[in-house]
Amino acid sequence: MKADPAGVLTGVHYLDGDKACAEGGLAAGCRFFAGYPITPSTEVAERVSERFPYMGGMFIQMEDELASMAAILGGSWAGVKSMTVTSGPGFSLMMENIGLGAMLETPCVVVNVQRGGPSTGLPTLPGQADMMQARWGSHGDYRLIALSPNSPQECFDLTITAFNFSEKYRVPVLFMMDECVGHMTEKVVIPEADKIDLTERRYTKKKPGEYLPYAYGEDLIPDMAKAGDGHFFHVTGLTHDERGYPDMTWEMQEKCVHRLIDKIDKNVDEIFMIEEENMDKAEVVVISYGITSRVALRGIQLAEQAGMKNIGRMRLITVWPFPEKRIRELAKKVKAFVVPEMNYGQMVLEVERCAGGQCKTILVPHGGGTVHKPETIYQAIKEAYK
Amino acid sequence: MKYWRKPLDADRIKIPEGELHILRERCKGCAFCVEYCPKDVLELSHEFNSKGYHPPIVKNGAICVHCQLCEMLCPEFAIFCVLKNQKEPAHES
Amino acid sequence: MKAAEVEEIQKKPKTRKTKSVEEEHPLEKWLRMDRMPHIWCSTCGIGTAVTCFIEAIKKTTLAREDICVVSGIGCSGRIAGYIKQDSFHTTHGRAIPFAVGLKLANPKLKVVVFSGDGDLSSIGGNHLIHTARRNLDITVLCINNFIYAMTGGQVAPTTPPTAIATTTPYGNYEHPFNLPALAAACGAVYVARWTALHVRRLTNSMAEALQKKGFSFVEIICPCTTLYARKNKLGSGLDLMKFYHDNSVIVNGADPREVDIQFQSEIKVGKFIDVDKPTYLDSYNTYMKTKLGDKFKPYGVTDEERQ
Ligand SMILES: Cc1ncc(C[n+]2csc(CCOP(=O)(O)OP(=O)(O)O)c2C)c(N)n1
Ligand code: SF4
Ligand code: SF4
Ligand code: SF4
Ligand SMILES: [Mg+2]
Numbered sequence: 001m002k003a004d005p006a007g008v009l010t011g012v013h014y015l016d017g018d019k020a021c022a023e024g025g026l027a028a029g030c031r032f033f034a035g036y037p038i039t040p041s042t043e044v045a046e047r048v049s050e051r052f053p054y055m056g057g058m059f060i061q062m063e064d065e066l067a068s069m070a071a072i073l074g075g076s077w078a079g080v081k082s083m084t085v086t087s088g089p090g091f092s093l094m095m096e097n098i099g100l101g102a103m104l105e106t107p108c109v110v111v112n113v114q115r116g117g118p119s120t121g122l123p124t125l126p127g128q129a130d131m132m133q134a135r136w137g138s139h140g141d142y143r144l145i146a147l148s149p150n151s152p153q154e155c156f157d158l159t160i161t162a163f164n165f166s167e168k169y170r171v172p173v174l175f176m177m178d179e180c181v182g183h184m185t186e187k188v189v190i191p192e193a194d195k196i197d198l199t200e201r202r203y204t205k206k207k208p209g210e211y212l213p214y215a216y217g218e219d220l221i222p223d224m225a226k227a228g229d230g231h232f233f234h235v236t237g238l239t240h241d242e243r244g245y246p247d248m249t250w251e252m253q254e255k256c257v258h259r260l261i262d263k264i265d266k267n268v269d270e271i272f273m274i275e276e277e278n279m280d281k282a283e284v285v286v287i288s289y290g291i292t293s294r295v296a297l298r299g300i301q302l303a304e305q306a307g308m309k310n311i312g313r314m315r316l317i318t319v320w321p322f323p324e325k326r327i328r329e330l331a332k333k334v335k336a337f338v339v340p341e342m343n344y345g346q347m348v349l350e351v352e353r354c355a356g357g358q359c360k361t362i363l364v365p366h367g368g369g370t371v372h373k374p375e376t377i378y379q380a381i382k383e384a385y386k
Numbered sequence: 387m388k389y390w391r392k393p394l395d396a397d398r399i400k401i402p403e404g405e406l407h408i409l410r411e412r413c414k415g416c417a418f419c420v421e422y423c424p425k426d427v428l429e430l431s432h433e434f435n436s437k438g439y440h441p442p443i444v445k446n447g448a449i450c451v452h453c454q455l456c457e458m459l460c461p462e463f464a465i466f467c468v469l470k471n472q473k474e475p476a477h478e479s
Numbered sequence: 480m481k482a483a484e485v486e487e488i489q490k491k492p493k494t495r496k497t498k499s500v501e502e503e504h505p506l507e508k509w510l511r512m513d514r515m516p517h518i519w520c521s522t523c524g525i526g527t528a529v530t531c532f533i534e535a536i537k538k539t540t541l542a543r544e545d546i547c548v549v550s551g552i553g554c555s556g557r558i559a560g561y562i563k564q565d566s567f568h569t570t571h572g573r574a575i576p577f578a579v580g581l582k583l584a585n586p587k588l589k590v591v592v593f594s595g596d597g598d599l600s601s602i603g604g605n606h607l608i609h610t611a612r613r614n615l616d617i618t619v620l621c622i623n624n625f626i627y628a629m630t631g632g633q634v635a636p637t638t639p640p641t642a643i644a645t646t647t648p649y650g651n652y653e654h655p656f657n658l659p660a661l662a663a664a665c666g667a668v669y670v671a672r673w674t675a676l677h678v679r680r681l682t683n684s685m686a687e688a689l690q691k692k693g694f695s696f697v698e699i700i701c702p703c704t705t706l707y708a709r710k711n712k713l714g715s716g717l718d719l720m721k722f723y724h725d726n727s728v729i730v731n732g733a734d735p736r737e738v739d740i741q742f743q744s745e746i747k748v749g750k751f752i753d754v755d756k757p758t759y760l761d762s763y764n765t766y767m768k769t770k771l772g773d774k775f776k777p778y779g780v781t782d783e784e785r786q
Contacts, residue, residue, distance in 0.1 A: 031584075032580065032583060032584045034576075034579075034580060034583075053767050053771055053775050053776065053778075054771070054774055054775070054776060055776060056776040056777075056778060057778075058583045058584065058778050058779075060579070060583060062576060062579075062609075063576075063605050063606060063609040064605060066572070066573060066576070066605075066606075067573070067575075067576035067579070067605070067606050067609075068576075070569065070570070070573035070576035070577040070579075070580065071576045071577065071579050071580035071583070072580055073569075073577055073580060074549070074567075074576070074577040074578060074579060074580020074581040074582075074584065075580035075581070075583065075584035076580075076584075077567065077580075077581060078580065078581045078582075078584035078585035078588065079584065079585060080584035080585065082580065082584065096570055096573075097569075097570055097573060100569060100570050100573075225565075226585075227547045227565040227581055227585065227588055228544055228545055228547070228565065228585055228587065228588050229544065229565075230543075230544035231565065232544075232563045232564055232565060232566075233565055233566075234511065234559065234560055234565075234566045234567075234568070235566075235567055235568070236559075236560060236567075236568035237568060237569060237570055238568065243513075245511075245513075245514060245560070246560065246568075407502050407504075409502055409504060412504075412515065412516065414516075414520075414521035414522070415521055416521050416522040416715075416716060416717060417522075417717050418522070418527070418716075418717065418720060421717060421720070421721070422676070422720075437516075439521065455678065457505075457530075458527070458530055458531065458534065458678035458679070458682070459527055459530075459676075459678055460526070460527070460530070461519060461522075461523060461524060461525065461526025461527045461529075461530075462516070462517075462526055463504045463506050463507070463510065463515070463526070463530065464504070466504050466505055466506075
């Protein structure tokens with residue numbers, strides 16, 4: 001399906017990442033937005049509240065992030081594409097209902113414009129330390145999808161992708177921006193509506209009385225229904241059978257939870273997006289994401305100027321699920337992975353796990369508040385090259 | 387029925403008569419129906435259902451006025467009343 | 480009949496078993512019969528409140544498929560699982576915001592939150608007050624059993640002073656919420672309280688609440704046999720029903736500030752508030768229209784309705 005022109009601001013714009021993300025949501029057909037202000041994400045909400053009245057969308061500033069997250073799940077079950085936006089402290093508050101979203105298999109997009117933490121941390125300054133929270137933040141086992149843009153243009157493009165993934169796989173998609181990307185202003189090209197492909201939700205074709213909310217086929221993704229269609233369906237956050245009824249046995253737990261994991265794990269190849277450069281002869285591979293990937297570029301340049309020519313560059317666009325297979329392959333060929341990130345070691349744990357000791361993995365940590373110095377990354381590359 | 391004065395609408399008033407249905411297996415023996423039946427139609431039986439509760443039995447079905455209070459109060463959806471017929475009140479004045 | 484008598488009968492050993500009779504209760508098409516028996520204890524009043532709710536729906540002209548039920552977590556939170564409507568069993572405290580999402584995303588729906596006192600007024604208290612403040616067009620039905628029942632009888636924001644709970648083993652020393660006063664103060668346009676014994680009046684109130692435009696709130700004082708009654712040595716749910724019978728007074732129109740409940744005190748019931756005021760969506764549409772004129776696309780209003 002193509003985008004609804006009402007939400008697409010076709011043209012060439014000069015936008016910051018937050019506003020571009022908002023525009024991406026509108027272009028993707030989001031028409032319900034519930035949020036709570038928090039720096040550095042507020043501009044997304046502000047932009048949506050300004051734009052919705054002209055296109056028949058509903059914006060509500062909720063009383064807190066617990067409410068925002070619950071409300072977008074409700075919005076989604078009413079059949080409307082829904083999103084919310086927050087930053088660290090609010091992301092923590094959303095966790096319980098992100099888990100409900102995973103359990104009820106509710107499409108929605110949750111944007112986290114990361115700032116420095118823990119706690120109130122650095123409200124106006126960047127961080128990338130919620131990456132593991134995006135993976136494990138809600139209790140219990142589940143799989144979600146998380147994306148990480150590195151430019152305002154990508155904030156636009158990938159918000160659409162986030163909606164498409166969420167509709168296709170019936171999961172909350174976490175959109176892991178950072179303060180730098182959120183607040184940097186660059187050229188953003190918004191195409192015409194008929195150039196934007198949207199994945200539509202797969203609604204059941206079953207007649208009322210025949211629909212089972214969690215019956216699934218080969219792709220492991222159940223067809224959805226929306227409130228008000230006369231199916232009289234029930235959904236619960238309790239472990240449930242295909243009727244959506246609680247069944248709290250270990251057998252059902254195995255069936256119910258395993259599928260939540262499988263439906264993502266088995267589709268990793270379709271979900272993972274990475275950008276690679278100079279991999280053929282790479283001896284050292286720099287793996288980064290978000291704003292750090294742009295700083296890493298300069299670090300690589302410095303290394304190249306110093307004569308280290310075989311440096312591969314990998315940028316994670318999909319961060320969860322993690323591109324395990326690709327890292328494993330590379331680990332057999334390269335000397336080392338260098339992982340700069342704005343935290344004290346999060347995605348590097350995954351890289352290390354996948355490398356499985358076959359090559360070195362070097363973390364270039366940074367507490368956040370500003371980006372890495374390219375020289376630090378360069379030093380790490382030099383170290384790796386030895 | 388005995389009135390001290392015949393009600394003006396007595397000829398229009400019909401007393402409904404109910405027929406009780408008790409889903410004994412579903413009952414949890416709370417006795418709400420027994421206690422609040424305005425006509426004292428029901429009592430708890432001495433028998434057990436398979437859950438081990440004593441479901442109500444109809445003590446005097448003829449006087450049930452189909453008010454459905456038992457049906458409304460039952461927390462188990464275990465008792466209901468259907469309208470059997472409406473009878474003219476027998477007037478004695 | 481006294482609860483003691485019931486017990487008497489229950490004690491008598493009898494061997495004969497009753498036959499199971501296959502008959503269809505008139506509410507069966509409104510209930511998820513494939514989930515019966517429900518989890519509620521014998522003499523718990525939640526089932527009675529469910530019956531009243533279904534009878535209330537029948538009294539309205541609402542299309543059945545438009546009515547959604549959202550619950551949080553608790554014994555009362557299980558209600559959504561037994562009513563055959565589109566029904567959502569969400570997380571503890573978040574039934575109201577989930578309902579807000581449903582309602583705002585599709586204003587055609589009649590969204591009902593049916594949950595417990597702890598769920599709605601403690602962990603979910605912030606949502607209760609703000610949704611009432613916004614006069615968001617949903618109905619909230621609150622089962623108040625004065626306790627956190629599902630978790631085993633801990634003190635709730637509604638537990639009357641001196642009442643025993645597992646976390647106030649020497650009695651409750653906190654000031655409880657007066658829920659009708661709370662809802663009214665925050666802007667609810669319809670506020671009523673009944674006990675589970677007042678089945679007809681409760682049904683009528685629920686029907687009125689369902690048909691009221693705006694935030695409606697009905698508190699249902701409800702027996703919890705297993706925890707509240709037992710901890711406080713008040714007998715069974717039947718004894719609590721008898722207590723309601725003897726100690727509730729109907730004061731329609733009472734000032735909600737004066738309907739607070741003390742331990743085993745008189746319980747004032749009735750319809751306390753029934754006023755009119757623009758709902759969240761009405762305010763939005765009217766206000767935006769004046770600000771943005773024809774460029775504004777009214778929300779939840781069809782194109783014909785706009786003409
Ligand atoms: C976030 C969270 N905290 C605590 C709980 C545990 N919990 C489940 S139900 C409940 C209390 C329910 O009380 P109430 O809403 O009054 O319902 P009742 O069981 O009395 O009907 C609590 C504390 C939970 N499920 N989730
Ligand atoms: S319908 Fe009324 S009179 Fe008849 S048994 Fe039930 S409560 Fe009693
Ligand atoms: S009210 Fe229902 S559950 Fe209680 S005794 Fe009567 S039939 Fe049984
Ligand atoms: S514990 Fe109390 S509230 Fe819960 S089902 Fe039993 S009687 Fe009802
Ligand atoms: Mg309670």
